[in-house]
Amino acid sequence: DVKVTQSSRYLVKRTGEKVFLECVQDMDHENMFWYRQDPGLGLRLIYFSYDVKMKEKGDIPEGYSVSREKKERFSLILESASTNQTSMYLCATRDRVKWELFFGEGSRLTVL
């Protein structure tokens, strides 16, 4: 089974802090994604990566950056957290052939 591990399930940060959300997968998938989930808005794509050191902006990249130094790890960075970034963050990896996404358990971030 594919395992996608998000390092923190719950975080509480203060406005202006730098926040790192880590995601590690064990299936050697090339494609990795960061989504945020908000009630009534569904999942919105923040950034994705299709290979090491490669990244593409999704639909809502403002206020975020990402890092993919190794194939198995994809990090989401909030350079200066704001209250409107309070959300559930979901990491996913994709099997390139099957076109199925495999999700982590999510990281619920609260910015005070």
Place this chain on the structure above:
Amino acid sequence: AQSVAQPEDQVNVAEGNPLTVKCTYSVSGNPYLFWYVQYPNRGLQFLLKYITGDNLVKGSYGFEAEFNKSQTSFHLKKPSALVSDSALYFCAVRAIPNTGFQKLVFGTGTRLLVSP
């Protein structure tokens, strides 16, 4: 724009009754369509997908979905609901931009509540 719509925020059904969760799509070309389920405080889990072939697709936990090209719909169904089916359900479609990388676009989700 390529998108999916889930017209119902919530669906209520009694245990043992059939259930339907609706999804319509808008996409250029042949659609790849997906259903995912999310249990409380968990990530999303893949249920089933349609890429090509039979219009009736069978998936995990007894769920199935019917692809209807003329109505641009991909409704999720189950003949007999269980209380444990209560969860948040997301429909998704593969979006093919004019340039760049293909991605999945998700609907806003439908909460299914199955009462005993």
